[in-house]
Amino acid sequence: MVFTNVGAEEIAVLLGSDTGTYIKAYGIGIGSATDSITSTVLESESQRRAITGNPTFSSQITTFQGDFNSVQMSGTDLTEFGLFPDVDADAGSLWFKQTIGSIGFDGTNELQISTAIRVIAESGT
Secondary structure, X not given: OEEOHHHHHHHHHHHOOOOOOOOOEEEEEOOOOOOOOOOOOOOOEEXXXXXXXXXXXXXXXXXXXXXXXXXXXXXXXXXXXXXXXXXXXXXXXXXXXXXXXXXXXXXXXXXXXXXXXEOOOEEOO
């Protein structure tokens, strides 16, 4: 079976589509658990915000952006973030997770996250 370039492009567009289940929000947290393909939530999510504007599309890549102002980030020691299909912080269904070294925010810094997801066409068996 072959997953074609056109198929990959369509899936990338659907990730940021406004129909059905799609990526709508960034969650940030202070957890330190290892990233895993079985994760459904951030380890210790502190807040969630809708993605900023609309996703951008380029070939088989969809890019999302999230913005958190200095008041929202004040006192946070950011160690993880992820993309979710729901803005409700109680909803699971984590689609993407990244853990990072701790970044402290003292109320004078804002956070902007940009994540590009590439869907890869592949020939297989």
